[in-house]
Amino acid sequence: MPRNTSSMSRRLFLTTTGALSLGAALTACGGGDSGGSSGSAKPVGQADIDKAMKTPTQLTFWTWVPNIAKEIALFEKKYPAIKVKVVNAGQGTPQYTKLRTALKAGTGAPDMVQLEYQAIPTFTITDSLLDLRPYGADALKSRFVDWTWGQISGTKGEVWAIPQDTGPMGMLYRKDIFDQHGIQVPKTWDEFAAAARKLHKADPGVYLTNLAANQPAAWHGLLWQAGAKPYVTSGRSDIAISVDDAVSKKLGDYWGGLAKEGVISTDPDFTDAWYTGFNKGKYATWLTAAWGPVFLSGSAKATAGKWRAAPLPQWDPAKPSSGNWGGSTTAVLRSTKNPIAAAVFAQFLNSDPASAKMFATEQFFFPATKALLTDAEFTGDAPAFYGGQKVNQLFAEIGDTVNSTFQWPPFLDQAATDWTETVGKSLADRSDTTAALGSWQSRLTTYAKAQGFTVKGG
Amino acid sequence: MAAVRRHRSAGPLFVAPFLVLFLLLFLAPLGYAAYLSLFQERLIGGTVFVGLDNYVQALGDSQLLHGVGRVALFFVIQVPVMLLLALLFALALDSGLLRLARVIRLGIFVPYAVPSVVAALMWGYLYGPDFGPFAQLSRKLDLPVPHFLSDGWMLGSLANIVTWEFVGYNMIILYAALRTIPHELYEAAAMDGAGAWRIAWSVKLPALRPALMLTLLFSVIGSFQLFNEPNLLMKIAPAVISSSYTANLYAYSLAFTGNQVNYAATVSFLLGLLIVIVSYGVLLTANRRRTP
Numbered sequence: 001m002p003r004n005t006s007s008m009s010r011r012l013f014l015t016t017t018g019a020l021s022l023g024a025a026l027t028a029c030g031g032g033d034s035g036g037s038s039g040s041a042k043p044v045g046q047a048d049i050d051k052a053m054k055t056p057t058q059l060t061f062w063t064w065v066p067n068i069a070k071e072i073a074l075f076e077k078k079y080p081a082i083k084v085k086v087v088n089a090g091q092g093t094p095q096y097t098k099l100r101t102a103l104k105a106g107t108g109a110p111d112m113v114q115l116e117y118q119a120i121p122t123f124t125i126t127d128s129l130l131d132l133r134p135y136g137a138d139a140l141k142s143r144f145v146d147w148t149w150g151q152i153s154g155t156k157g158e159v160w161a162i163p164q165d166t167g168p169m170g171m172l173y174r175k176d177i178f179d180q181h182g183i184q185v186p187k188t189w190d191e192f193a194a195a196a197r198k199l200h201k202a203d204p205g206v207y208l209t210n211l212a213a214n215q216p217a218a219w220h221g222l223l224w225q226a227g228a229k230p231y232v233t234s235g236r237s238d239i240a241i242s243v244d245d246a247v248s249k250k251l252g253d254y255w256g257g258l259a260k261e262g263v264i265s266t267d268p269d270f271t272d273a274w275y276t277g278f279n280k281g282k283y284a285t286w287l288t289a290a291w292g293p294v295f296l297s298g299s300a301k302a303t304a305g306k307w308r309a310a311p312l313p314q315w316d317p318a319k320p321s322s323g324n325w326g327g328s329t330t331a332v333l334r335s336t337k338n339p340i341a342a343a344v345f346a347q348f349l350n351s352d353p354a355s356a357k358m359f360a361t362e363q364f365f366f367p368a369t370k371a372l373l374t375d376a377e378f379t380g381d382a383p384a385f386y387g388g389q390k391v392n393q394l395f396a397e398i399g400d401t402v403n404s405t406f407q408w409p410p411f412l413d414q415a416a417t418d419w420t421e422t423v424g425k426s427l428a429d430r431s432d433t434t435a436a437l438g439s440w441q442s443r444l445t446t447y448a449k450a451q452g453f454t455v456k457g458g
Numbered sequence: 459m460a461a462v463r464r465h466r467s468a469g470p471l472f473v474a475p476f477l478v479l480f481l482l483l484f485l486a487p488l489g490y491a492a493y494l495s496l497f498q499e500r501l502i503g504g505t506v507f508v509g510l511d512n513y514v515q516a517l518g519d520s521q522l523l524h525g526v527g528r529v530a531l532f533f534v535i536q537v538p539v540m541l542l543l544a545l546l547f548a549l550a551l552d553s554g555l556l557r558l559a560r561v562i563r564l565g566i567f568v569p570y571a572v573p574s575v576v577a578a579l580m581w582g583y584l585y586g587p588d589f590g591p592f593a594q595l596s597r598k599l600d601l602p603v604p605h606f607l608s609d610g611w612m613l614g615s616l617a618n619i620v621t622w623e624f625v626g627y628n629m630i631i632l633y634a635a636l637r638t639i640p641h642e643l644y645e646a647a648a649m650d651g652a653g654a655w656r657i658a659w660s661v662k663l664p665a666l667r668p669a670l671m672l673t674l675l676f677s678v679i680g681s682f683q684l685f686n687e688p689n690l691l692m693k694i695a696p697a698v699i700s701s702s703y704t705a706n707l708y709a710y711s712l713a714f715t716g717n718q719v720n721y722a723a724t725v726s727f728l729l730g731l732l733i734v735i736v737s738y739g740v741l742l743t744a745n746r747r748r749t750p
Contacts (some may be wrong), residue, residue, distance in 0.1 A: 063658030196568035218630075237502040265671050270692045272582065277701045278587045409499065413715040421700045447716065452502030 002450075004068055044134045044340060052340035059084045062099065063114035064091035065164075070362055071355045075348050082341050092116060095414060096123075103128050109335050111342040115153040116328045116410040118220070120160050121233065123331070125410035130332040131158040140351050142181060147404035148368045152329055155233065158332060162350040167289025167326035168399040169221045175387065176306045177206065177284045184293065185310050192313040193258060199284060200263040209285045211255055212269035213428035216419035217325050218287065219251075224323025224406045226251055226315055231409040238410065240456040243442050251316075255424060256429055256433025266427045275299050283421035285314065289325040289397040292364035297385035305384060307390045311398050322401045326364065355405035366395060367430035411447065418443045426452065459622035501717065512724035517521075522725055523700035526682075526732065528613065529704050533681035536617035541673055543621065543664075544628035549658055551629075552636040564631070567626035573736030575621070577640070581619050607695040619687050628673045635669035636662060671744055675737055682733045685710065705729045 061072075061084050072084045087110065089095045096119055102108040102125065115123065123129050137159040141149050148163035154245045173185065181202050181244065186192035196208035212218060223230055228247040232240040242248070267274050277283050278300040285294060293309060300307075314320055332339065340355040349355055351369065359365040360372055374376055379393040410414050418440055426436035448455045495512050498503040516522055547566055551559050569577065585606035587593050593603045606615045639662065647657050685706040692699040701711035705725065713722035 100717070101713070214693070266697075267588075268694055268696050271693065272579070273588050273590075275588045280589075282588070411717065414717070416714050417701050417711065420696050425697040425700075450500070451717075452500035 002321070011083075023346055024412040030262055034199075038374035040118075042134055043136070049135070049340055049344065052338070053079050053344060054081050056081045056336050057083070057341050058085060059094070059112060059338060059345060060110040061085065061112045061114075061345070062087050062089045062095060062110040064088055064095065064425065065114060065359075065363060067362060071349055071358050073418065074352065074355045074358070075345060078215040079341075079344070080347070082345070084345065092119075096413070099123075103335065104334075111332050111336040111338055112330055112332050112346055114164075114328055115161055115331045116326065117148070117163075117324070118217070118412050120152060120329070120331065121408050122412045123310070124139040124154060124158075125236075128334055130330075130334045130336065130339055131160065132162065132332060132343050132346065133157070134161050135340060135347070137162065137343070137347055138179045142346060143351055143369050143371065143400075145368055145370060145373065145399055146323070147399075147402045147406075148327075151324075151406075155235070161329035162346045163327070163329050163368035164350045165291070165327045165359060165363075166319075166368045167221075167291050167324050167366060168395055168402050169225065169289050169322050169325050170292075170395055170398050171285050171287055171310045171312050172283040172304050172307050172386075172411060173281055173294055173310060174281065177281065183213075184265075186313045188315045188317055189254060189315055193254070196258055196263040197261065207265040207280045207283055208263065209287055210265045210267050210274070210283045211287070211427060212274070212354050213266040214268040216416040216424065218269075219419060220421065221289065221325035222255075222287070222354065224403060225321050226323075227321065228405065229405070229407070231407050231415075232406060233410065237452065238454045238456065239274075239448055241363035241409070241441065241448060243415075244441040249434055249443075252310055252423070252437045259427045259433070260430045262430070266424075278341075279303060289327070290399070291326055293383070293386065293391045293395070294364040297383060305387055307386050309386055310396050311394070311401075317431060320401050321403060322398045323406070324402050327368065329402065363365060366392075409444075409448075414447050415444060420448070428433060460556035478665055488558070491723045491727055494720050495727050499718075499720055512721050513636055513728070515721070516724050516728055519725075522705060522708055522728075525702050525705040525708050525727070529684050531683050532617060532676065532684060533615060537618060537674070537677040537681060538614075539617070540621045540625055540630060541670070541677065543625045544673065545630055545670070547625065547629045549662065551633055552608050552662070553654060553658075563629075565596065566629055569623050569625075570627045572623070575685045575690060577619060577623060578687060580693045584693065585615055595607075607691070607698060609698050612691075612698045616684070616687050616691065620684070628677075631673055632666060632669050639665045653747075667744075674740060674744075678737050678740055679733055680705075682729065682736065 024232050035418075038081055055076070059082060063086060065149070068086060072086065075086065089098045099109065099113060102110075120129070131154070144163050144167065145170055148166055152159060152161045152163060154160055177183075177199070178185065181199055183195045183199060186190070186195050192208070199206055199208045220230070226247050228245070228251070230241065230243045230245075230248065232242075234240075237323065244252070255264075265277075267277060278296065279302040282305065285329075286296065288296070296307065307443065311320060330349055332342040332346050337343045350359075353371065356367060356369050356372060357375075360378055367373055367378065373396040379390060379396055381392050382388045382390050387432065422436040422440040422443065423433060426433045445455050476612050496507060496509060497505050498508045498512065511697050547562075550556055551563055556562060572580075584590055584592065587603060587607060588604055590606075592606070596603050605611055638656045643665075644657055652660065683706045684704045688703045688707055689710075690700050692701075693704070699707075701709035701715065706729065709722045709725040709729065712725060
């Protein structure tokens, strides 16, 4: 297979140099090499794309999505010359760690990779991703939910990845517990806090919610909902970090206060004790994302039929908003030897109607395409776990209220670890969360400066 | 002459496989780490030579110093307990007085064969403050619930897991050493009127000294490189176990979370140096005692 590819590309190279003058070919090469960050988004011709898609090629795809072979089969059926090899290199951080190692080593990196939205800037800062605009990705913009396109776009309009699924945040709650204690579904965070106090007083074994002290992603989702702009990058080396500004402090006071009072729990999530907590009714709500409903129905079977879904409580009920937690994309690595095939794959996988729909029906992903979010079959789903409520429709509506300008830092892992060791720790220890926000801010600022960034604000 | 020459060339030839592996797998990585530790790679601005700056920073890095202090404390408390237990088990097994000795030997050794991921899951459940058996039992008896995963208890809880894992391993080393002691010595001691305790104290223990030294050295290295157990318990006690809880954990998170490979190399290098010093110190004190 590799021998085929290389002889093919040599032939391609010969025809190209034949057609162009040598000087022009050299400039073209130079432009390509200087990479995605400059405005080198010259579209690749359809003829080249057709040719590449008919050339026998093997692509490697790192992903943790279970049973993704089904979607890949659709791609391979349309492009029989291209074979895609799937490697599961771990989910999220473990995979990013391996990817970074492979990129640093200069060998062993895949052609395409599963990336969560928040991880994209961490890999664009190292020039590791391929701008997909020359391969026609711009044309897909209108098919995807607006905020998802904001997440995958670079500062100069680059398209760094194609959205696959999303996680607009809402609230899953135990209707039976609410009814038993006469609690109305809280519409505002004030009502939520009052309900937390009331519920824990009435039954000390139950908490209105669990804000996991090890879950920076949920915190960022709540920051997002509150309209915070914790990280704003302008240009390559300038970043404004404000994780302890007024909005963040509002959040810190609120959650730190509830944790200190002991009316919410802060158990680490996705652990055995946490699953048991759901099954035994320790937590009356889960502030989670659109992928949460399916996840919970598999993890808390003992409580089937007792759950319902609602939007997150609001800071300003007149302007409902939400944040995103999770969901992911397909990106192409700049080191790929088959940029055309890899870029076409990333686009097909997530925008082809059949493939995109399969993610919703097979993997139960919450879609990123507008077509699916208005698909009656999808929104009409009424699972018995939620008493026949049309959960998908609710989350589709929530998705429209997600702010589309939220940005992630180019050093996500550091930001996440520092959160857990400062803010998360303060929640677990019931100590001063506002002070912890300050040390989060200073740790991040110190790190960013040491990494050569010009840090503004804070 | 020819024979002598052949002998001369045979020596290096026999040593060559070892030397090649030693060079490739030990010296080369060590040299590379030392090289890395002299640079600083930044996300913006690339790699610059910084000389010994990383070392200066590391020596004043409170996170690193705390991590080292923690494993030193761990070493001082956990290792004596573990080795004493291993010694007692080995002597008991060797005495031949135990029934079902084979079953017991296997039973003590089994934890070493349990993958540490499984072990951490199991202990995570046992230690659990909500649904763990100890917590449930104390609640039934109206006693205060022990918080095994809290700040104050964590090092002890970790020591307990490590002891559970490695008592069997050390016991096997000591037991094997005991089996090599010639029986004539016991007979001679018995002729001199020594009982079982006296034999254990005056014959077996001195004969065990080299094996004990070996287990002690392994334990020095194991303690100072403590990584697996805290890394796994981190998931269930994120507020207690930080990414710099132990020195090794710190080096790991510097490299893979913070993208600071160079500084991680510095920390690893210093940690390695410390282990060499402590090991040497342990050997020196033991040897001095042997030849007064």
